[in-house]
Amino acid sequence: MKKTGLTRWVVLGLLVGLLALMLAPIALAVINAVKTAADYAARGPMALPRSFDLSGLRDFWSHVNFPLKLWNSLLLSGCAAVFGVLLSLLNAYAIGIGRVRAGRGILVLILMGIMIPQESLVYPLYYLTKSVGLFDSLWSVIIIFTVLQAAFGTYLLASVLSEFPRELLEAARVDGANRWQILWQVVFPILRPTLAVLATFFFIWTWNEFLLPLVLLASNDHQTISVAMGVLSGQYVSDPTTTAAAALLGILPTLIFFLIFQRTLTRGITVGAVK
Amino acid sequence: MGAVTLSGVAKRYGGTEVLRDINLSIEEGEFAILVGPSGCGKSTLLRMIAGLEEISGGDISIGGRRVNDLEPKDRDIAMVFQSYALYPHMTVADNMGFALKMARVDAAEKQARITRAAEMLGLTPYLDRYPRALSGGQRQRVAMGRAMVRDPAVFLFDEPLSNLDAKLRVQMRSEIRQTQARLGVTTVYVTHDQIEAMTMADRIIVMNGGRIEQVGTPLDLYDRPANRFVAEFIGSPAMNMIAVTDGRLPDGTALPLIAPAGAVTVGLRPEHLHPGPAGITVQVTGVEPTGAETLITATLAGQPITAALRDRVTVRPGDSLTLGFDPAHLHLFDAGSGQRISR
Numbered sequence A: 001m002k003k004t005g006l007t008r009w010v011v012l013g014l015l016v017g018l019l020a021l022m023l024a025p026i027a028l029a030v031i032n033a034v035k036t037a038a039d040y041a042a043r044g045p046m047a048l049p050r051s052f053d054l055s056g057l058r059d060f061w062s063h064v065n066f067p068l069k070l071w072n073s074l075l076l077s078g079c080a081a082v083f084g085v086l087l088s089l090l091n092a093y094a095i096g097i098g099r100v101r102a103g104r105g106i107l108v109l110i111l112m113g114i115m116i117p118q119e120s121l122v123y124p125l126y127y128l129t130k131s132v133g134l135f136d137s138l139w140s141v142i143i144i145f146t147v148l149q150a151a152f153g154t155y156l157l158a159s160v161l162s163e164f165p166r167e168l169l170e171a172a173r174v175d176g177a178n179r180w181q182i183l184w185q186v187v188f189p190i191l192r193p194t195l196a197v198l199a200t201f202f203f204i205w206t207w208n209e210f211l212l213p214l215v216l217l218a219s220n221d222h223q224t225i226s227v228a229m230g231v232l233s234g235q236y237v238s239d240p241t242t243t244a245a246a247a248l249l250g251i252l253p254t255l256i257f258f259l260i261f262q263r264t265l266t267r268g269i270t271v272g273a274v275k
Numbered sequence B: 001m002g003a004v005t006l007s008g009v010a011k012r013y014g015g016t017e018v019l020r021d022i023n024l025s026i027e028e029g030e031f032a033i034l035v036g037p038s039g040c041g042k043s044t045l046l047r048m049i050a051g052l053e054e055i056s057g058g059d060i061s062i063g064g065r066r067v068n069d070l071e072p073k074d075r076d077i078a079m080v081f082q083s084y085a086l087y088p089h090m091t092v093a094d095n096m097g098f099a100l101k102m103a104r105v106d107a108a109e110k111q112a113r114i115t116r117a118a119e120m121l122g123l124t125p126y127l128d129r130y131p132r133a134l135s136g137g138q139r140q141r142v143a144m145g146r147a148m149v150r151d152p153a154v155f156l157f158d159e160p161l162s163n164l165d166a167k168l169r170v171q172m173r174s175e176i177r178q179t180q181a182r183l184g185v186t187t188v189y190v191t192h193d194q195i196e197a198m199t200m201a202d203r204i205i206v207m208n209g210g211r212i213e214q215v216g217t218p219l220d221l222y223d224r225p226a227n228r229f230v231a232e233f234i235g236s237p238a239m240n241m242i243a244v245t246d247g248r249l250p251d252g253t254a255l256p257l258i259a260p261a262g263a264v265t266v267g268l269r270p271e272h273l274h275p276g277p278a279g280i281t282v283q284v285t286g287v288e289p290t291g292a293e294t295l296i297t298a299t300l301a302g303q304p305i306t307a308a309l310r311d312r313v314t315v316r317p318g319d320s321l322t323l324g325f326d327p328a329h330l331h332l333f334d335a336g337s338g339q340r341i342s343r
Helices: A005-033 A037-043 A055-063 A066-097 A103-115 A118-131 A138-162 A166-174 A179-207 A211-216 A225-230 A240-260 A262-268 B042-050 B092-102 B107-121 B136-148 B166-183 B194-200 B218-223 B228-233
Strands: B004-013 B016-026 B031-035 B057-062 B077-080 B154-158 B186-191 B203-208 B211-216 B240-245 B263-268 B274-289 B294-300 B303-309 B320-324 B331-334
Touching: A005 A055, A005 A240, A037 A240, A055 A066, A055 A240, A066 A103, A066 A138, A066 A179, A066 A225, A066 A240, A103 A138, A118 A211, A138 A179, A138 A211, A166 A179, A166 B077, A179 A240, A179 A262, A211 A225, A225 A240, A240 A262, B004 B042, B016 B042, B016 B211, B031 B042, B031 B166, B031 B194, B042 B057, B042 B077, B042 B154, B042 B186, B077 B136, B092 B107, B092 B136, B107 B136, B107 B166, B136 B166, B166 B194, B186 B194, B194 B218, B203 B218, B203 B228, B211 B218, B211 B228, B228 B240, B228 B263, B228 B331, B240 B303, B274 B303
Parallel strands: B031 B186, B031 B203, B077 B154, B154 B186
Antiparallel strands: B004 B016, B004 B057, B203 B211, B240 B263, B263 B331, B274 B294, B274 B320, B294 B303
């Protein structure tokens, strides 16, 4: 069906509207991050800046030791992405290709890990990490997020792998490859684009996590960027320009990450879709 | 070393028996073709020889060694799949060398074997390409090459030509046959295409409903089909089957045939009919000239009959036509069991 000129304009208008809606918070952060506190106090958050002052950014940078937080976040997200994908692949290989007994049941059990709200996990996880001596260690959150992300990853990859061409696996078997070799020499290389998408998603999702890192990473040196941003506003103190600067700095790495992996991500939208 | 023997082989999925009591021996160097309609169990049988399906009963031995419980890689076989199953992320050379890599064959030997197979199959210019950059026929050859470099005792082919267009299929048919003859490797080949079977096989195994109907050379099957199923399956167009009781057609017309008393089915190949002054008189329903021959579809006392005539005939639908034949070309089958009645 050919779209008329008018429909095209309406669609374009809607899309522009949506784009503006998505960009508004970022714009707001930019506007307020470069204002002086006085400018903000006098004219409110919506006004365009009359002053140009980077002290908010500088304050936040030094106040929270931004490079350290950045490193923590990168380490956490990077490890969760890599380990999460690895664990998902191993699980899914067993369920999707190995056809282990009760694979479907296992999948449902794993899925419950996604469905249970994180808030209800906080308490048990807190005591668990305490009892194994991982409290206030980045490893505790790395392990937890690896498992949580792998729940979704297993679900996705198991369905991708159940559609994996059988004849390729059989050809590899006839060629003398054992299961381990089939996984790494046949399945893994063919699945690499899908795994890249999954890793990218895991990275961004973990990056944005707030509650569990807040609870489990008590000391300042172990906190991540999202936690650092959160603790900026105390009960009686609030410094909107610094908060705006923090928001800007906080999303910047993910934004850069997104721009680098944009193609991978858009390809990821079709993962698992019917060809 | 490469003989394949099946004795009492059976396959059950749960309670369903898809293959029962298969006894077969394929000699060393022989090109044996399993042929039959879809679902007859031929692919399952091949996969059981390969070790990709478990065996529910009986024994399979390759080169005198019982292989029932061996992994595919330990059976000294190589297989060519219907989809070719080339590894998409590997070059042609890597695809062909994968089995050797898994077997830890040293690099020089591996290279030599790949080079030799590639030369034989005309793949040398494509060794660095990926499968997606190859045509269907080239992919087919790579799949062959992958099987060849392993120097196995037995080649197994699972409908390898069914994804190719008609012209290429004819070409690949003779290429596979020539390659096999040059290497002298025992080959078991599955197809549902009886022409493929007739043109390539040393011996054909006709299967139907999980059983072997007949084993024989192509001309054996064509000249002396053991039963109605084989008679109708082998040969194109299919053999005419005419129901005859006490030498008469259902409408009472006497047939000038030497038929025994009682109910029989008379088989007559379309190419054995020719226009003649004496014989059977049929009502023409369709005329299909192909150039080399003319295909006549007609009815004989209400029963469909096809004739493939070499001579040009000027008949039109609705006309009557008298067709003669040599009684030596008649096949008689029991009307009930469908088994051949020897004369």
